[in-house]
Amino acid sequence: MLKSITQGLCLSALCFATSAFSAPPQIQALDSGWTFRLAPGDEALKTHPDMAAWLKATVPGTAQSDLMALKKLPDPYVSDNEGKVQWVGLSDWQYQTEITVLPEMLLRDHIDLIFEGLDTFAKVSVNGQNLLSSDNMFRTWRVPVKGVLKAGSNIITVDLESPIKKMKPLVADMPYVMPGAYDSLWGDEPLGRNSSTYVRKAGYQYGWDWGPRVVALGIWKPVKLEAWDDARLADFHVAQVHLDDQVAALNASFDIQSDKAQTVTVRADITGPDGTSQTVTQDVALFAGLNPVSVPVQIKTPQRWWPAGYGKANLYTVKATVTQGSDVIGEMTRKIGLRTTEIRREKDQWGKSFEIVINGVPIFAKGANLIPFDVIPTRVTAAEQDRMLQSAVDANMNILRIWGGGTYQDDHVYDKADELGLMIWQDFMFGGAIIPYDRDFRENTRIEAIEQVKRLRNHPSVVIWAGNNEVQTDWENWGGGTEELKKSVSPEERDRIVTGMVRMFDQVLRGAVDQNAPGTPYWASSPSTDYDGPADQDTDGDRHYWKVWGGKPVEEYLNVTPRFMSEYGLQSFPVMATIKAFASEKDMEPEAPVMRAHQKYDKGNGNKRLLLYIRNNYGEPKTFSDFVYLSQLMQADGIELAASHHRASRPQTMGSMYWQLNDVWPGASWASVDYYGRWKALQFRAKRFYAPLTVSLLRKDGVTQARILSDLTTKETLTWRLRTLDFSGRILSEKTGSTTVEPLSSPLVATYTDAELLAGGNSQTTQAVFELLDGGKVVAKVFGYTGATKALDWRDPKLKTIIRPARGGFDISVTSLAAARGVWLDIGALKADLSDNSFDMTGGETVTVHVKTDTSLATLKKTLKVRSYYGSAGPVAN
Numbered sequence: 001m002l003k004s005i006t007q008g009l010c011l012s013a014l015c016f017a018t019s020a021f022s023a024p025p026q027i028q029a030l031d032s033g034w035t036f037r038l039a040p041g042d043e044a045l046k047t048h049p050d051m052a053a054w055l056k057a058t059v060p061g062t063a064q065s066d067l068m069a070l071k072k073l074p075d076p077y078v079s080d081n082e083g084k085v086q087w088v089g090l091s092d093w094q095y096q097t098e099i100t101v102l103p104e105m106l107l108r109d110h111i112d113l114i115f116e117g118l119d120t121f122a123k124v125s126v127n128g129q130n131l132l133s134s135d136n137m138f139r140t141w142r143v144p145v146k147g148v149l150k151a152g153s154n155i156i157t158v159d160l161e162s163p164i165k166k167m168k169p170l171v172a173d174m175p176y177v178m179p180g181a182y183d184s185l186w187g188d189e190p191l192g193r194n195s196s197t198y199v200r201k202a203g204y205q206y207g208w209d210w211g212p213r214v215v216a217l218g219i220w221k222p223v224k225l226e227a228w229d230d231a232r233l234a235d236f237h238v239a240q241v242h243l244d245d246q247v248a249a250l251n252a253s254f255d256i257q258s259d260k261a262q263t264v265t266v267r268a269d270i271t272g273p274d275g276t277s278q279t280v281t282q283d284v285a286l287f288a289g290l291n292p293v294s295v296p297v298q299i300k301t302p303q304r305w306w307p308a309g310y311g312k313a314n315l316y317t318v319k320a321t322v323t324q325g326s327d328v329i330g331e332m333t334r335k336i337g338l339r340t341t342e343i344r345r346e347k348d349q350w351g352k353s354f355e356i357v358i359n360g361v362p363i364f365a366k367g368a369n370l371i372p373f374d375v376i377p378t379r380v381t382a383a384e385q386d387r388m389l390q391s392a393v394d395a396n397m398n399i400l401r402i403w404g405g406g407t408y409q410d411d412h413v414y415d416k417a418d419e420l421g422l423m424i425w426q427d428f429m430f431g432g433a434i435i436p437y438d439r440d441f442r443e444n445t446r447i448e449a450i451e452q453v454k455r456l457r458n459h460p461s462v463v464i465w466a467g468n469n470e471v472q473t474d475w476e477n478w479g480g481g482t483e484e485l486k487k488s489v490s491p492e493e494r495d496r497i498v499t500g501m502v503r504m505f506d507q508v509l510r511g512a513v514d515q516n517a518p519g520t521p522y523w524a525s526s527p528s529t530d531y532d533g534p535a536d537q538d539t540d541g542d543r544h545y546w547k548v549w550g551g552k553p554v555e556e557y558l559n560v561t562p563r564f565m566s567e568y569g570l571q572s573f574p575v576m577a578t579i580k581a582f583a584s585e586k587d588m589e590p591e592a593p594v595m596r597a598h599q600k601y602d603k604g605n606g607n608k609r610l611l612l613y614i615r616n617n618y619g620e621p622k623t624f625s626d627f628v629y630l631s632q633l634m635q636a637d638g639i640e641l642a643a644s645h646h647r648a649s650r651p652q653t654m655g656s657m658y659w660q661l662n663d664v665w666p667g668a669s670w671a672s673v674d675y676y677g678r679w680k681a682l683q684f685r686a687k688r689f690y691a692p693l694t695v696s697l698l699r700k701d702g703v704t705q706a707r708i709l710s711d712l713t714t715k716e717t718l719t720w721r722l723r724t725l726d727f728s729g730r731i732l733s734e735k736t737g738s739t740t741v742e743p744l745s746s747p748l749v750a751t752y753t754d755a756e757l758l759a760g761g762n763s764q765t766t767q768a769v770f771e772l773l774d775g776g777k778v779v780a781k782v783f784g785y786t787g788a789t790k791a792l793d794w795r796d797p798k799l800k801t802i803i804r805p806a807r808g809g810f811d812i813s814v815t816s817l818a819a820a821r822g823v824w825l826d827i828g829a830l831k832a833d834l835s836d837n838s839f840d841m842t843g844g845e846t847v848t849v850h851v852k853t854d855t856s857l858a859t860l861k862k863t864l865k866v867r868s869y870y871g872s873a874g875p876v877a878n
Contacts, residue, residue: 024328026108026227030099030156034059034219036066039092039159047087054096060378062119062218063093063160076375077665077675078582080597082212086186089215090165095158101225103151108227109259111146113156117221120201121161127154136200137220138408138429138448145225160217164188167195176489178497179481180433180474182207185603192481196433200444203405203431205375209601210660210669214375230259233330234290236320237458238268238297240338240519248302248338254293254320256330258286264329266293267321273303273314304359305337305460306421307398309692309711313337313421315460337418337460343521351539352529354563355654356399356423356463362744364647364711365423365655366690367392367399368672369567372406375664382412387677388662389416395672395683396690399423401526401566401657404469405431408452417461424461425566425657427526428452428509430468434475434482437500442508449512457517465513465522467505470544472525473535475501506531526566542566542655549609549670553616554638558700561649568642569659571601571610572635572682573628574674577829578666581676588624598667606668613638619790619873626872631668633822633869636681636838637789639672640689644696644782647689647709650746658682681824681838688780695720696746697770697784704757704784706750706770710741717741719773720749724759726766727795727819729843733759754786764793767819769842783840789821794870797841799823801866809853810860816841821869823847828863830855841868 035054038045045052050072057066064085067073073088074081105111113126118134118141125131126148134141171177171193181194184207189195196206207213226232235255242249252268263285271277282295303314315335322330344355344362355362373380373388392400400417402409404427417424428449435441456462474482475498486494505524513522524530529541536543543562548554549570557568573579579588587594590611596604614621614630617637621627639658646656663675672682688694692711697704706722717740724733739749758766768784785792797820802813809832814823820841825834832853841847851860 023108023229025232025330026105028099028105028225028227030097030223030225031059032097033099034095034097036063036093036095039094042092044087044091057095058378059095059097059219059223060117060221062216062220062376062378063091064088064214064216064218065376065379066218076212076214079584079587080594082214082597083186085214086188089217090162090188092162092165093160093217095160095219097156099154099156099225101149101151101154105225105227106146106149106151108146109229110144110232111149111225111227112142113145114224114226115141115219115221116223117219118158119160119217119220120163120199121166122219123159125157125159136444136448137202138200139444139451140221158219162215162217163199163201164195164215167198171195171198176485178434178436179485180471180478182209184213186213194433198436198441200429200448202372202377202407202429203433204372204664207600208405209606210371210667210671211375211600211664216376218378220378229329231262231264231286231322231324231329232257233320233322233332235454236332236334237454238318238334238336239294243302243304243338243340246301248299250297250299252280252295252297252318252320254291254295254322256284256286256291256293256322258288258291260286260288262286262324265323266295267323268295268297269319269321270297270299271317272299273312273316299338302338305339305418307358307363307423308393308421309396309398310358310361310363310421310713313419313460315418334458335415335418336458339460341463341520343464343523345540350561350652351537351563352541353651353654354541355651358423358463361713362651362654363398363423364650364744365399365564365657366643366647366711367397367401367423367657368661368686369403369657369659370400370661371403372664373662377407384677385410385413386416388673389413389420389422391673391677391679391683392661393420393422395686396692397422397686399425399463399655399657400661401425401427403427403431403660404429404466404526408456411455414456414459414461418459422461423463424459425464425466425526426456426462427466427469430471432470432474434471434485434497435501435504437496437503442500442504445504446508446512449509450516453512453516457520462517462520465509465517465520466526467509467522467524469526471501471505472528473544476535502531538562544568548638548642549613551612554613554634554641555700557638557642558645558698561645561652563653564655565642565646565653566655566657567659568639569670570613570635570638571606571668571670572631572680573610573668574663574666574671574680575632575678575826576625576628578674578676578678579628580829582666590624590627598665600667600669610668614873615876617788617790618869620876621873622871629822629824629867629872630869632681632824633838635670635672636685639682640685641698643686643689644709645698648696648698648705648707648746650709650744658686679834679837681822684834684837684839687836688782691780693772694780695770695772695782697768697782699784699786702754702786704752704754704768705748706752707746707748708739708741708772709746711744712741713743715740715742721771721773722750722752723769723771724757724761724766725769725819725842726761727793727843729819729845732761732766757784758786762793763787764791767840767842789869790873790876792821794819794821796870797843797868799866799868801864803857803861803864805857806850809851810857811848811850812864813846813848814841814866815846816843816868818843823866823868825849826865826867827851827860828865830860830863832860
């Protein structure tokens, strides 16, 4: 009693010192009061003299986002402004803040200054004393500052060097430069001599074939002071030792930093998904140094974490507490999921399997590749991240691949994925370029890898780590600069390059995962065979397939059956509402300068490739809006063909992840959801072709196969129906059947020649409809044709709509007088979510789409436009 009264009344410095030993850590966030300016002496001051003065800054943030907030820099996403912002990334910047430190903080044994992320080359000083130099965007920097801080006012200064300016002379002096990075379109680096390969910084910010070059720099993660005494809880995680239906054996693992030998009590409070809880405690004798402390925990009848579509994404909350007596000296909370994950690779008649197996169940991976949400990651909100991940789950995806040319995502993204049951394939941040093999680069990356694996190892959603994106296949299969390099250097130098890659991707990064997250498999590269052989094979490992989009017709997808397709894709433009956000009426033409500026493939020439694929199957777009519409129809049709083929090829193929889910800016790309979160036709189509229970109708060489595609874990007896109709809606043929569908299977239920499918109808005016029925209700539907869309004799379907109020918004009923291809409901820029879109219809059919929105009926009626393929294209000119 006397002790607690004394502590409660203690005000003097002496009294604080005697009681501070057992006090909890004191955190002071340093997220306010920052200013920035062009670094003194920087060349850019000649053209921007007003930036010699200190300006208001936001931390976390970047120089680019701060300048935009101050209206001193145009938005690089609008018009052709990208070129007008390049000078920022070529300049050096200085950030500064003045903080107040209270005398009682200085009485603590330790005070650490922590930067969770500096982008990228930065020197940090406190009160004029240099404390650290950073050279890696992906690392956390912790430095002791107790002897540097003083009571009252303190100045923290961060000097940021332009990564291009810093690296350019070093790269110029190299006998050769590692290939694989994208050339700058702005002349700031010589062609073929890109510095990004040598910097641990997000590669996509240097420009990619779907995004702009905005070489950001700044304090891009939170900054804080942490004061503590002679012990602190440095980290906490829960390691899964064993899992079966009866028990989960875990180790609650505390990393405790201690200045001396002393005794503390560690405690773990575990709360299950159903609210049941248990507590384990243990007294621990610490030594001076970092103490790894492991406390065994058992959970009886564990509730497993399951991917979306396979069960509940059950999560346990584990709170770690370190105490001395009754005083808390450290607390951390983790949410964990109990699950096993493996990559199953077994020899079979097709080569060697590649399956992601969760809790013993082989999962057909249905998803897409996730790129960064913005070229300036600090301005992305949690709500935007949530919406994108929810869009994936709403489209029946169960996996996203976080691609290796961007950034490791915020904790919030993985938290959300955990909750949604969305599996994460996590690349380390290497994006296609051949890496340097020097020891310093490798050691810098090793520390980065350990930090990132430790940060993410508690997340059940992270089911696989991969060493890189396309580095191995670049070396083995790409031509261009890589082939030139191989020819220009000696055999000994080639060996050093290959050895450097193997050391990094087969040893260093694999070791970081194996040692710090042993329950999660590691894969050396995507695509690869995990160094069992050459990369990018159909018979082993994962595959990236780009011959479609590379010039081959979309029908070629049916001739490629890999073990796991982790990349494939087709481009499209976003909807007109998004295009109008960056372009004006005079720009509405595929080859207009602004439209080329927002088409990054082939240095702006990608719209010609888009037209090639549109013309192949749809004809010549009549207007720019037709071009946009047909680009999305083409993309959706092509990816549906490939994904349905992948699912129909189960178990030979066990994964389909198209490129890509999202965008970093508004423009043409392979995304299915645009920068503003608006769904393209592909995203709506994915909702159908990735459904747990659906059908496919795939035609090859004049023969059509009808299959049921099931990801259900139970056996089902299902009824199917295949109808052939002319374009007026008259039924020419109807076949029905009943079949028992085994769990996790894709049974073939019927095969038809073109003649059988047409049932005597005209090939130009006939459509087939394959449906799955539950009683009398259609639960899945797909359309089939015996010719290209442009070859069929479409007539005006005279689409009519009726809008009725419904819960949460409205129902739109669309009626088609004749067969309609690619029906699209355009709601402009309204904030609304549609239950369906981009669908075919039979003559006389009515389809009802629910619109979730807060907008008014009058506004919806005024905005809504409905169209189909009819009238959008003409013959292709010779």
